[in-house]
Amino acid sequence: MNVIIIGGGLGGLFTGAILAKEGKTVTIIEKNTTIGGGLQTFERFGETYDTGMHVIAGMHKGNNIRRICDYLGVSDGMKLYDVDDDCTDSIYVACDRKIYNVARGREGFVDSLSGYFPNQRESLKRYVDAMFKIVDEMPLFYLRSASSFIEHSTDFFLSADAFIAKYISDEKLRGVLAYINMLYSGESDITPAFVHAVLSVLYLGGPTRFVDGSDKFADLLADVIKKNGGQIIKSDGVASIQTEDHKITGVTTKSGIRLVADTYVSDIHPCTLLNLFEDPKALPKLYRNRLNDLGNTYSAFTINIKFKPNVFEYINHTGFYISDYDKAWSLADDNDSWPLGFLYMTPPVTRQGKYTNKMIITVPMRWACVEIWENSYLGHRPIEYKVWKEECAKKVLDRMEEIFPSFRDKIEQVNTASPLTIRDYYGVKNGAMCGYAKDYKQLQISMLSVRTKISNLFLTGQNVNLHGFCGVPLTSIRTSEAILGNEYILNKLNEIRD
Numbered sequence: 001m002n003v004i005i006i007g008g009g010l011g012g013l014f015t016g017a018i019l020a021k022e023g024k025t026v027t028i029i030e031k032n033t034t035i036g037g038g039l040q041t042f043e044r045f046g047e048t049y050d051t052g053m054h055v056i057a058g059m060h061k062g063n064n065i066r067r068i069c070d071y072l073g074v075s076d077g078m079k080l081y082d083v084d085d086d087c088t089d090s091i092y093v094a095c096d097r098k099i100y101n102v103a104r105g106r107e108g109f110v111d112s113l114s115g116y117f118p119n120q121r122e123s124l125k126r127y128v129d130a131m132f133k134i135v136d137e138m139p140l141f142y143l144r145s146a147s148s149f150i151e152h153s154t155d156f157f158l159s160a161d162a163f164i165a166k167y168i169s170d171e172k173l174r175g176v177l178a179y180i181n182m183l184y185s186g187e188s189d190i191t192p193a194f195v196h197a198v199l200s201v202l203y204l205g206g207p208t209r210f211v212d213g214s215d216k217f218a219d220l221l222a223d224v225i226k227k228n229g230g231q232i233i234k235s236d237g238v239a240s241i242q243t244e245d246h247k248i249t250g251v252t253t254k255s256g257i258r259l260v261a262d263t264y265v266s267d268i269h270p271c272t273l274l275n276l277f278e279d280p281k282a283l284p285k286l287y288r289n290r291l292n293d294l295g296n297t298y299s300a301f302t303i304n305i306k307f308k309p310n311v312f313e314y315i316n317h318t319g320f321y322i323s324d325y326d327k328a329w330s331l332a333d334d335n336d337s338w339p340l341g342f343l344y345m346t347p348p349v350t351r352q353g354k355y356t357n358k359m360i361i362t363v364p365m366r367w368a369c370v371e372i373w374e375n376s377y378l379g380h381r382p383i384e385y386k387v388w389k390e391e392c393a394k395k396v397l398d399r400m401e402e403i404f405p406s407f408r409d410k411i412e413q414v415n416t417a418s419p420l421t422i423r424d425y426y427g428v429k430n431g432a433m434c435g436y437a438k439d440y441k442q443l444q445i446s447m448l449s450v451r452t453k454i455s456n457l458f459l460t461g462q463n464v465n466l467h468g469f470c471g472v473p474l475t476s477i478r479t480s481e482a483i484l485g486n487e488y489i490l491n492k493l494n495e496i497r498d
Contacts, residue, residue, distance in 0.1 A: 002261040003483070004029065004251060006238050006276075009037025009426070010469070011461030012267030013221035014476035016230065017072050022484055026230035027261065028222075029253060031237025036218030037267075037426060037461075045306040045413040047358045048213045051425065054345050054360055055183065055209065055318050056469040057202035064143055068473050071493055074220040079211035081348040086112075087317045088207055091179045092403050093172075095324040100176050101317075104206045106132075117173045127167035127177070128204070130155055134197040140474050141198060143494065145487045156194050159440045160186055161329050163193035175325025182320065182343050182364060184468065185297035185434040188329035192440035195466070202470050207318065211348050233257075237427075243282040247456050251276075263483055267461040270436075270448070271429045287453045294446060295439065296367075298332035299419030299431035301339075303361040303393055306413040312346075312404075314356040319344045321399055332364035339363045339396055363396055367430035370420050378424050389416045435463035450479040458482055 001024045005012045008030030016026045034040050038052030058065035059080060069075045085108065087101040103112040106128055114121035134156050139146045155163055160181065161174075168174050181191065184199050210217055222232055239254040241264075250260040266273045270291040277283070322328050322341045331341035342363035346356040373385050393416050400407045419431030428435070439446045448464045460479040462472050477489050 001025070001263060001483075003027070003263045003265060004259055004261040005265045005267060005460075006251070006273070007037070007267030007427070007461070008032075008035035008218075008222075008232060008234070009267050009461055010039055010218075010472045011464075011476055011479075012037075012265070013039075013218055013225075014068070014473045015265055015267070015460045015479050017074075017221045017224040018476060018480040018489060019483065020225045020228035020230045021072060022480070022488075023228075024263075024483075026225050026228075027259060028225065028230070028232045029236065029238050029251070029259070030232065030234045031254070031427065032425065033235045034215065034218075035222055035232060035234060036215055039214040039218040040425070041213040041215040044304060044415045047306055049304045049358065049360060049415075050210070050214045050347060051417075052214075054343075054347070054362065055203075055207045057199075057205060057207050058470045059208045060205060063205060064141060065470055065473050067143060067493055067496070068477070071489075071496055072221070072224050074217075074224065077216075077220045079216060079350070081209045081211050081316075081352065083207050083209065083318070084316045085206065088203065089179070089318050089320060091176055091320045091322060093175070093322050093325060094399070094402055097402070104204070106204060109204055113173070113176070116176075117170055120168060120170050120173050123168050123170075124173075127164070130163070130167055131197040131200050134194050135201045138194065138198070140477065141201075143477075143490055145490050145494075156192075157440060157443070158193040159189050160191040160193050160196035161188040163196060172325045175322065175328040178328035179320045179322060179341075181329065182331060182341060182362075185332075185364070185432075185437070186329065187298075187332075187437070190295075190437060190439050190441075192438050192443065195438055198466060198470065199468065209345075209348050211352075212350055213347075238276055240278050241276045241282075242278055243454065246282070246454055248454060263456050263458070265458045265460055265479060265483075269426075269428045269432070270459065270463055272427045283453050290445065295437040296428075296430050296432035297434040297437045299365050299367055299422055300433050301363040301365040301369075301389075301392055301396075301419070302417040302421075303363070303396055304415040304417075305359040305361070305411055307355075307357055307359070307410050308412045309357070310355045311410040312356055312359070313354055314348070314352055315346045316348075319403070321403065323399075332366050335369065338365070338369075338392075339399060342396060342399070344400070361396060361400070363392075364433075365419055367419050367432075370418050370431075373420060376420070378421070381420070385418075385420075389418060392416070392418075434467040435461070450475065450482050 005028045008028045020026045040051045085104040089102040091100045110124045236253045236255045240252045252258045327340045344361040422431035465475045
């Protein structure tokens with residue numbers, strides 16, 4: 001069987017590696033010069049910066065994503081750096097200039113936060129137990145087969161903010177616990193509790209970082225594909241898709257190459273995919289309308305910093321800034337007060353020492369902030385856009401000064417990127433950081449199946465089910481099993497474990 005995968009992001013690479021390992025001939029077509037999607041890196045000021053995937057989880061021995069990597073044979077090639085157990089995350093709340101450090105593990109999490117909120121210890125225990133219970137209702141998270149119908153609990157169907165409020169009475173603690181929503185673009189009365197639970201449980205296990213750039217991991221997955229007879233075409237995205245009788249008959253690249261396969265997988269945003277069909281009616285109108293009408297998560301403004309030599313110490317955890325406890329669920333809102341929150345980290349390098357040369361700051365931002373320039377593209381932005389970016393960077397650096405006095409004095413160079421950059425590099429509608437927004441009020445509509453209305457076309461990537469470094473590989477298993485057979489990969493993974 002020949003398989004063509006449109007898009008070489010994390011989902012396309014994981015799906016391609018799985019299928020290639022199982023004997024399929026895989027061709028990935030990627031429009032950019034580099035593969036990886038959120039795993040891409042770029043060079044500035046003599047430093048390598050990640051474009052995404054700043055913090056990862058599930059990579060410790062025996063964890064779900066590590067087991068998939070073991071199965072693919074890439075674990076030995078990974079260069080990882082664990083964060084500190086006593087402080088995996090640090091949350092600074094500006095309104096009262098208070099810092100909350102979160103420790104690793106169930107007990108560490110409860111102990112660390114109950115140190116700030118002593119009267120909430122029992123509530124924190126019940127909250128953590130409830131998150132694990134939700135995750136236990138999702139067999140794929142633990143790479144288990146779903147042998148029977150799963151009856152979900154009431155908590156599973158709550159919104160994430162309502163779920164926290166159900167167990168936590170202290171309003172300040174509620175705001176602190178919401179900090180992690182920056183990792184999944186969470187919003188009040190929209191994001192489902194299970195999304196919050198999955199990310200929180202993962203990070204309780206301890207986050208990990210890629211050393212020397214996340215692109216090295218993308219290369220490991222690409223090697224699996226190539227060693228098994230596949231190929232990766234870069235700098236030549238799909239320009240059109242041909243169909244007949246509800247089946248894809250071939251694709252044509254931007255350079256004019258026509259490729260044919262038995263099976264096709266899309267790792268790009270579904271709205272971008274729709275625009276590639278030569279026959280716009282190849283997919284039913286109701287399905288097309290659904291894909292176009294689904295809401296997207298918010299985007300981000302990114303600042304990449306190069307420090308002067310030996311002036312800023314390496315931070316072995318992720319830092320979070322929140323302006324006020326009651327703003328934790330609206331971090332991308334309010335242009336006048338922006339930024340209301342952001343996360344920052346110092347990426348590790350080989351032989352990481354006391355000091356770091358760089359920092360990445362990611363700030364939630366709405367597409368509306370850049371909509372005025374939506375018809376411009378990379379290298380062709382107006383001067384007003386560049387001035388606006390400088391103003392945005394100044395506002396963020398002002399906030400960093402609150403946490404690190406004289407922060408600006410330690411900076412040598414600054415590079416910025418906006419939602420427009422994310423849209424143009426990733427081909428994502430409105431520069432959405434986490435793809436489609438999952439909505440607890442209409443889960444069946446906002447959760448896409450890996451199968452489509454075209455018999456030989458399947459979906460993978462962050463727009464299907466879960467996003468992020470955990471969700472995308474798990475979705476890749478679903479996509480691969482839709483092609484190879486139900487529970488085919490899960491059985492193999494559990495054979496290895498046994």
